[in-house]
Amino acid sequence: TPRHATPSIPSRSLPARQPANVLEEARTRLHVSSVPESLPCREQEFQDIYSFVESKVIDGTGGCMYISGVPGTGKTATVHEVMRCLQHAADVDEIPAFHFIEINGMKMTDPHQAYVQILQKLTGQKATADHAAALLEKRFSNPAPRTETTVLLVDELDLLWTRKQNVMYNLFDWPTRRHARLVVLTIANTMDLPERIMINRVASRLGLTRMSFQPYSFKQLQQIIMSRLNKVKAFEEDALQLVSRKVAALSGDARRCLDICRRATEICEHSAAEPSASGLVGMNHVMEALNEMFSSSYIAAIKCASLQEQLFLRAVIAEFRRLGLEEATFQQVLVQHQALCRVEGLQPVAVSEGLAVCQRLGACRLLLLEPSRLGVLQRVRLNVSQDDVLYALKAD
Amino acid sequence: MSKRKVKDAPLPLGDCLTEAQQVLRERFCRQQLPDRPEGVEAQHKHLLELLKRTAVHGESNSVLIVGPRGAGKTMLLQCVLRDLLEETEVQKNLLQVHLNGLLQTDDRVALKEITRQLHLENVVGDKVFGSFAENLAFLLEALKKGDRSSSRPVLFILEEFDLFAHHKNQTLLYNLFDVSQSAQAPIAVVGITCRLDVLELLEKRVKSRFSHRQIHLLSSLTFTQYLQRARTQLSLPDNFPDSKFAQEWNEDVTTLCEDKSVEEVLQRHFHSSKDFRSLHMLLMLCLSRVSVAKPTIKPADLLDASRLCLADAKANMLHGLSILELCLIIAMKHLNDVYEGEPFNLQMVHNEFKKFLQRKSNSMYNFDQPVIMKAFEHLQQLELIRPADSSAAKTQREYQLMRLMLDHSQIMEALQKYPQCPTDVKQWAMSAFG
Numbered sequence: 001t002p003r004h005a006t007p008s009i010p011s012r013s014l015p016a017r018q019p020a021n022v023l024e025e026a027r028t029r030l031h032v033s034s035v036p037e038s039l040p041c042r043e044q045e046f047q048d049i050y051s052f053v054e055s056k057v058i059d060g061t062g063g064c065m066y067i068s069g070v071p072g073t074g075k076t077a078t079v080h081e082v083m084r085c086l087q088h089a090a091d092v093d094e095i096p097a098f099h100f101i102e103i104n105g106m107k108m109t110d111p112h113q114a115y116v117q118i119l120q121k122l123t124g125q126k127a128t129a130d131h132a133a134a135l136l137e138k139r140f141s142n143p144a145p146r147t148e149t150t151v152l153l154v155d156e157l158d159l160l161w162t163r164k165q166n167v168m169y170n171l172f173d174w175p176t177r178r179h180a181r182l183v184v185l186t187i188a189n190t191m192d193l194p195e196r197i198m199i200n201r202v203a204s205r206l207g208l209t210r211m212s213f214q215p216y217s218f219k220q221l222q223q224i225i226m227s228r229l230n231k232v233k234a235f236e237e238d239a240l241q242l243v244s245r246k247v248a249a250l251s252g253d254a255r256r257c258l259d260i261c262r263r264a265t266e267i268c269e270h271s272a273a274e275p276s277a278s279g280l281v282g283m284n285h286v287m288e289a290l291n292e293m294f295s296s297s298y299i300a301a302i303k304c305a306s307l308q309e310q311l312f313l314r315a316v317i318a319e320f321r322r323l324g325l326e327e328a329t330f331q332q333v334l335v336q337h338q339a340l341c342r343v344e345g346l347q348p349v350a351v352s353e354g355l356a357v358c359q360r361l362g363a364c365r366l367l368l369l370e371p372s373r374l375g376v377l378q379r380v381r382l383n384v385s386q387d388d389v390l391y392a393l394k395a396d
Numbered sequence: 397m398s399k400r401k402v403k404d405a406p407l408p409l410g411d412c413l414t415e416a417q418q419v420l421r422e423r424f425c426r427q428q429l430p431d432r433p434e435g436v437e438a439q440h441k442h443l444l445e446l447l448k449r450t451a452v453h454g455e456s457n458s459v460l461i462v463g464p465r466g467a468g469k470t471m472l473l474q475c476v477l478r479d480l481l482e483e484t485e486v487q488k489n490l491l492q493v494h495l496n497g498l499l500q501t502d503d504r505v506a507l508k509e510i511t512r513q514l515h516l517e518n519v520v521g522d523k524v525f526g527s528f529a530e531n532l533a534f535l536l537e538a539l540k541k542g543d544r545s546s547s548r549p550v551l552f553i554l555e556e557f558d559l560f561a562h563h564k565n566q567t568l569l570y571n572l573f574d575v576s577q578s579a580q581a582p583i584a585v586v587g588i589t590c591r592l593d594v595l596e597l598l599e600k601r602v603k604s605r606f607s608h609r610q611i612h613l614l615s616s617l618t619f620t621q622y623l624q625r626a627r628t629q630l631s632l633p634d635n636f637p638d639s640k641f642a643q644e645w646n647e648d649v650t651t652l653c654e655d656k657s658v659e660e661v662l663q664r665h666f667h668s669s670k671d672f673r674s675l676h677m678l679l680m681l682c683l684s685r686v687s688v689a690k691p692t693i694k695p696a697d698l699l700d701a702s703r704l705c706l707a708d709a710k711a712n713m714l715h716g717l718s719i720l721e722l723c724l725i726i727a728m729k730h731l732n733d734v735y736e737g738e739p740f741n742l743q744m745v746h747n748e749f750k751k752f753l754q755r756k757s758n759s760m761y762n763f764d765q766p767v768i769m770k771a772f773e774h775l776q777q778l779e780l781i782r783p784a785d786s787s788a789a790k791t792q793r794e795y796q797l798m799r800l801m802l803d804h805s806q807i808m809e810a811l812q813k814y815p816q817c818p819t820d821v822k823q824w825a826m827s828a829f830g
Contacts, residue, residue, distance in 0.1 A: 159565060351805065
């Protein structure tokens with residue numbers, strides 16, 4: 001590597017355009033990346049994490065915390081906000097100064113890279129994984145004239161799992177050393193991760209300080225959108241409620257909610273032919289966006305398939321009914337297919353052509369197939385429910 | 397006629413044909429971009445707006461283009477890119493990174509390719525330095541330093557997107573989507589795939605970061621449109637050097653497409669598949685029959701081409717077998733009839749064959765065991781039969797269980813066309829149970 005390469009993306013010749021109208025403004029605010037100053041609906045969690053880290057920093061001790069929750073419930077954002085507030089408090093000398101570093105299990109190629117990244121963020125040194133582990137070990141176990149506490153955020157903890165679990169072990173063991181002054185906050189998706197994948201001595205060092213983020217309810221989602229929009233009037237009340245109720249019913253993922261709202265503003269902007277009365281994003285726009293993002297495309301794909309492909313699907317179902325199984329060989333289906341061709345008054349398909357039809361359906365995963373070198377002996381299964389296929393074929 | 401200018405002087409027929417062949421072959425084989433995408437205007441507009449917002453406003457986005465093979469996914473994207481780059485503001489700013497799941501088979505290779513295409517600072521000449529981990533850290537750092545309004549937007553195009561989902565931990569996808577959902581350098585991630593269930597391949601945290609925007613390319617094409625498309629594809633453009641030849645050619649194409657038998661052939665292909673790639677294949681086969689001696693496409697050419705396209709591969713292979721091999725296949729067919737799809741071995745086939753010899757035939761086909769074994773092995777090499785279970789090495793060859801990989805219709809069809817098939821063999825094949 002060139003020694004002093006500074007990572008950067010070249011800058012643009014003209015600055016990006018600023019949003020011009022209400023809808024564009026709303027879209028900018030609704031982008032997932034524009035995290036607001038304070039996160040609504042996570043006050044309790046914020047308080048808990050804040051007091052945990054604050055007490056550790058003031059006492060100059062160390063500790064671990066495990067935070068869990070499904071994706072998109074504001075785990076990382078809340079921790080970042082806590083750190084921002086604490087940093088602010090440290091700046092005005094309310095609490096002792098501390099050092100915040102962050103690693104993410106998904107952003108490294110191998111669990112042992114964690115050592116390298118921690119060392120680099122702590123001291124700016126570059127080292128190999130083994131060397132970095134040794135240096136960190138020395139740093140945290142020896143008494144040194146350090147006054148600062150280190151707060152380490154480990155995101156996507158489950159990716160740091162190794163066979164011997166030594167990375168996790170070290171991460172949780174360092175805070176227990178007397179001179180380490182290390183606070184480790186770990187984030188993962190599943191609540192029972194410590195019980196499931198960690199061996200006892202690792203789980204016991206992680207301790208019992210746990211917190212779980214519940215999926216957002218529809219009221220909370222609504223509040224989140226309102227706070228993001230912050231008095232920019234772009235949505236009708238009912239439309240917002242519909243989005244939040246739908247998302248809350250499915251996953252409670254705030255990212256999904258924001259993405260749908262953003263798509264709805266686009267639809268509103270481009271369906272200028274039939275704008276809603278107020279020029280705001282209305283019910284029908286939101287409905288369209290929801291349909292686009294949640295509906296499965298299998299039925300549309302079957303409707304748009306060619307005649308022979310549709311006949312083949314019909315033959316598959318006929319053969320399943322005859323066998324009473326959910327699986328048949330291509331040869332068996334072909335017999336049904338040729339019979340169906342005769343019924344429809346078409347020329348019966350040859351075997352090669354039938355195989356080609358079958359492969360096409362397999363490529364877009366309407367069918368699940370065995371490898372095609374098995375030829376007529378390959379087994380065929382449906383990837384869609386039979387009812388869906390029948391509905392799609394009947395509707396026209 | 398008198399209005400025609402001097403430079404339009406009629407070319408010799410040979411030159412005209414060469415020119416026409418060149419124009420049409422370019423169209424069929426090189427997948428030339430059309431001026432306007434047909435039938436996908438809404439999708440085109442959606443994608444264009446989306447990419448424009450990334451390029452101009454610096455908004456990060458992610459989108460998947462999903463559609464069956466040959467539905468024009470890459471064509472749509474290329475058209476959008478062409479239209480997008482017409483604006484100078486976009487042209488100056490947009491950085492493009494093209495990745496393909498078939499070339500970038502793991503994250504390490506993909507990352508090197510990204511670094512190379514972005515010309516980041518750890519690129520020297522055409523080589524990327526540093527380990528995998530360093531490269532990833534460097535790229536993420538670079539993207540993190542950027543911000544919405546000042547750094548150049550990057551467009552990531554991932555063809556064969558579903559293959560990227562099979563990489564270890566989906567690290568690359570997680571990071572790309574994560575950047576597109578956080579306040580870093582503006583990027584747009586466009587994935588192209590033919591799998592409808594692509595979202596189910598993504599891990600849940602990767603899925604949560606993907607914006608769930610999908611553009612489906614499903615053709616609701618009617619046969620009239622298909623016919624029209626065939627006609628426009630065969631027609632010569634207006635700027636053809638010899639306008640008289642072009643006019644005549646286009647008239648011939650129109651009459652060709654109105655022909656009843658041609659329509660039937662195209663209908664058959666349309667029923668089989670709606671994608672334009674197979675249509676292009678068919679037209680290409682017709683076009684290759686045009687020569688100076690026969691300067692137009694006749695309906696018979698199309699019929700021949702269609703027959704070539706629809707020919708059954710296995711039945712063709714049967715035509716090239718010897719009589720003995722054919723007899724073995726017939727014996728296998730009878731075994732399949734009697735024992736309903738149970739696997740067989742060489743001994744059973746040989747017995748069946750011997751029964752035929754004793755009963756019906758004079759000893760013309762009285763071959764020795766090794767000869768029959770050889771024929772049997774030849775059939776296995778052609779993959780007309782395959783072992784029923786894969787533990788091949790353990791059993792002796794005579795007793796290894798096999799399955800026939802042919803349908804009965806294929807055997808019967810091949811027998812009809814087999815050159816000089818002995819009558820007794822034919823009768824044996826027709827008879828119901830051996």
